[in-house]
Amino acid sequence: MVLAVDCSRDGWTGCYPVTPHRFKTQGLSPxxxxxxxxxxxxxxxxxxxxxxxxxxxxxxxxxxxxxxxxxxxxxxxxxxxxxxxxxxxxxxxxxxxxxxxxxxxxxxxxxxxxxxxxxxxxxxxxxxxxxxxxxxxxxxxxxxxxxxxxxxxxxxxxxxxxxxxxxxxxxxxxxxxxxxxxxxxxxxxxxxxxxxxxxxxxxxxxxxxILPTGVFAATQAVNHPKVLPVVTGRPWPQCLSPEATTEGNEISFTPEDRILTIAVIGLGPVGICATIGLLDVVATRQIPYRIVAIDLLEARREKMKAVFAAIDPSGKGDGEFVVLDMDAAKAQVKKWTGAVGCTAILEVVGHADALSAAYDLVRAFGVIVSVGVHGAPPMPFTGRQLYNKNVSFDFGRCxxxxxxxxxxxxxxxxxxxxxxxxxxxxxxxxxxxxxxxxxxxxxxxxxxxxxxxxxxxx
Ligand SMILES: [Zn+2]
Ligand SMILES: [Zn+2]
Known part of the structure; x- marks a missing residue:
């Protein structure tokens, strides 16, 4: 789980049953x-x-x-x-x-x-x-x-x-x-x-x-059905079934189409673990990538840079990796993709502002994965906005x-x-x-x- 302002709706009140049984714990100090x-x-x-x-x-x-x-x-x-x-x-x-x-x-x-x-x-x-x-x-x-x-x-x-x-x-x-x-x-x-x-x-x-939660965020993003065209090189909906033929399709993919573009918002320990998990997946599966890791705090950005530098080349594959603040990140994504936006966003903050930024950065038919614990403020977008971008969400606890x-x-x-x-x-x-x-x-x-x-x- 990661930092947010309020998790009263998060359901930590589990329903573990209270039983009448009690057993003394032998040998421990009282x-x-x-x-x-x-x-x-x-x-x-x-x-x-x-x-x-x-x-x-x-x-x-x-x-x-x-x-x-x-x-x-x-x-x-x-x-x-x-x-x-x-x-x-x-x-x-x-x-x-x-x-x-x-x-x-x-x-x-x-x-x-x-x-x-x-x-x-x-x-x-x-x-x-x-x-x-x-x-x-x-x-x-x-x-x-x-x-x-x-x-x-x-x-x-x-x-x-x-x-x-x-x-x-x-x-x-x-x-x-x-x-x-x-x-x-x-x-x-x-x-x-x-x-x-x-x-x-x-x-x-x-x-x-922190590590399972980071891996969870990365796993959900890279394996989301909406991401499949990029990682399989097969268009929607043929990407969903390996046996479906694409013979006769007039449009073929360019190398650019196969680049996974992902933004990670929030570089606390979980955000860094998510980024490391993501880099491992793209390295292992040899997926070309562009990743922008974003945080408002310079100290966290410096930590992310130090972590990236320390990762063995085998764990970070072949792609572009930058660490930026939000304004610079938005400019970078525009430079990379024009008006299209990121394939997927990992939102690891748990704040409405981070979700708004995720919406701005994601492309149409994109995915926002959120493992931040969100509080009381309502979602910062309307149903119409989500419709207009065909956005998919994956929210919640790892x-x-x-x-x-x-x-x-x-x-x-x-x-x-x-x-x-x-x-x-x-x-x-x-x-x-x-x-x-x-x-x-x-x-x-x-x-x-x-x-x-x-x-x-x-
Ligand atoms: Zn924790
Ligand atoms: Zn169970």
Missing amino acids: NMQAVRWHPPSYDIRVETIPTPEIKHPDDAIVKVKLAALCGSDLHIYRGHAGVDKIHTCGHEFIGEVVALGSSYGSNVEGRPKLYSTLKVGDKVVSPFTVNCGECHVCRLGYTARCPEGALFGSPALEGGQAQYVRVPKAGGTLFNLSNPDTWSSALSSHDKEKALTGLSDSSLLMLAD PARAMFPPAFDLLVKRQDVFGGVGQPASLIDRIVNFEEATESYRAFDKGEVGKVIFSPWK
Whole structure:
């Protein structure tokens, strides 16, 4: 998820059932430290609260090794989210399983594999929302909207910026990094295992949200049916079916027609991950491209430039890549395409102004993919405007559980940018302890620091 002003309509109030079962969590100290938000706004406190316990047989308790601060934590921080409940913040965490409910065993029939394989001591990373892994919605891969889902670090579910966190439906939700055979990958089992030994925890933590969300945005854009004529070289509607003949068509494509022109609006951590994901797709599939990455802030543009420079040539293919502010970007797209506009736009801000700009930049029969969490203001265009441009939209939260396998593969491939901390091309600025949590929220909110990670036991 990415920064916006208000996500009260975003549905974080999951419908995870409250059950009467309670199981004592053995061997853990009764209290822990947690980063808590207090109403109405800008009030972050590090507090001692009871250590979470297993409440339902499907629960796991995770000892948090690292937890990240994310742009979307700022919705509540600023008091824009209509929340009045004190709660533990954070939806990005990595750690170790320290307790499991009674659903877990050696041979659990008919349930996700983790109910049989997850053990105390396993290293896990969690997607930012819970999902059951057992319903129609989860089976289709739309795990972000599981009817039993809930968002960590919201009034519905205590977050991961704590020494321990309770994970409901953990057998459907978690990724077991101690058992790489529990997810698919383009890498062989051996290569996956070898890669895992070389990945730092701060790098693996990107799999909780920012990397899958970025890959999700890029994937939706490049695979959208409206983009197919450009990437297949076959016109609409023959592009939709490989077996459809184009014999007899009078018009043939020029090389120019085959260039994918994409704008990425918003270069926070998710926007940068989306751009890296996009570059990887065009490089892998050898799609000629022109990409303009846009942000109003110079510091973010400089970060994007440093990231692009650090990416191995094999990860950025053959095309033009520029990083600009909005006015310069509009001029650049005009220069590239005349009056036509971009094939697709990745909107990674979550603000009406960004959507307006996306509409201006997109061509007719273009695609706007939006992974920004949008707030209360109405959509900044009329039905007539959308009709006039035949615009397609893809909105919404990333199914991070489903996107984990391709995100993991990209994390392994792109250690040239995802591996570092505090370098010009790093997405993570610093790792701090909880004593610096209050100040980190303040500085992050003011844009004085980039992505911050908390180390709860330091
Ligand atoms: Zn996040
Ligand atoms: Zn489900």
